[in-house]
Amino acid sequence: MPYSKIILAKGIYKCHFTFSYYYNQIMDFSLTPKLEALRDRTRAFILEQVIPLEKDPRQNEHGPSEELRKDLIELARKEGLLTPHASIEMGGLGLSHVEKAVIFEEAGYSCLGPIAMNIHAPDEGNIHLMEEVATPEQKERWLKPLAQGKIRSCFAMTEPAPGAGSDPSMLATTAIKDGDDYLINGRKWFITGAEGADFVIIMALGEDGTATMFLSDMNVPGIELVRNMDAMDSCFTGGHGVLQFTNLRVPAKNILGEFGKGFKYAQVRLAPARLTHCMRWLGQARRAQDIAIAYAQQREAFGKILGAHEGVGFMLADNDMDLQTSRLHILQTAWLLDQGQRCNYESSRAKVVCSEAEWRVVDRCVQILGGQGVTGETALMKIFKDMRGFRIYDGPSEVHRWSMARKLIGNKESK
CATH class of the missing domain: 2.40.110.10 (Butyryl-CoA Dehydrogenase, subunit A, domain 2)
Structure with missing residues (x-):
């Protein structure tokens, strides 16, 4: 039987997980001291330097300006957190997919975090693809400055x-x-x-x-x-x-x-890119949950705090389950990618599960905050508006379900 021990404290990621998987291989998601330190550095960077810039006026209806992006990039560069997913040769930290799952979630806690650390779409996926298939000349001309955050x-x-x-x-x-x-x-x-x-x-x-x-x-x-x-x-x-x-x-x-071979390379890019979307948006969903918990602990109605009412408490509990379900799908798929698996099926499954679960979390949080949830008084309204597209980016849920169903039926017919 698989064994798992999950520790989740105040919305902060702590996961120790072992799972007997194909051919008795063991997935162990315990964080090494090095990864724990990197996670903590990333968390502190996002909280102390990035979140204070979320109200920076150098943003418009399309997103942060190039000037703001460059300032954010410089902050991450000084902290040694720029483009951590790129290879060491390209100036990154050479993170594995499982390591990315931990760090990208922390970066995603702020809408500006992925931009600051140069792990936002589409550059993150393009960096991964070009490291795999670009020529040395193409890497020198385009990939190196992209990984350094100098260009987009x-x-x-x-x-x-x-x-x-x-x-x-x-x-x-x-x-x-x-x-x-x-x-x-x-x-x-x-x-x-x-x-x-x-x-x-x-x-x-x-x-x-x-x-x-x-x-x-x-x-x-x-x-x-x-x-x-x-x-x-x-x-x-x-x-x-x-x-x-x-x-x-x-x-x-x-x-x-x-x-x-364009379609083949598209899969090289899209399978990991689907998963990194899940990682980043998991950070945003966790942020929404933290906002909702803080509100439910302080706001009173009908003689007690909101969190003491079952209607609200159950939503917070459901959020916790959706967050953890998403995290485990991400970690398992990331682990398989690290073993050299293509993971087209697994990444489709994770994309559907995470995009829908994380969306439910944010939607419930808006409901918990009531009027506050549909205003810019907190980060919640922006998270809500930004996240809705996640169920469409890199393939809508319906297409992934259809793709999975074809594989499932095909597997059944081949037995």
């Missing part, structure tokens, strides 16, 4: 109808060979961080019908930021943009990885 990137895959959305096979952007170059034509939208990005990774369809990823600077002829979309969230520098590619000329040397 975006990832252009999603398209308006009739192009690719949840169904990547509908990819409509084309890349036609022209001498030693490729001419890229098409329109992309929901491109996070497009405004102000220094370079872009573009998914386009070749003449042979296969998808390929291309790297391009943003300040070149053939790329137009048509507009920024009016989105519910405001936690990404650069917002979500619409990009038009018109005869964008990209040299063959700027193909990312191998020609025709």
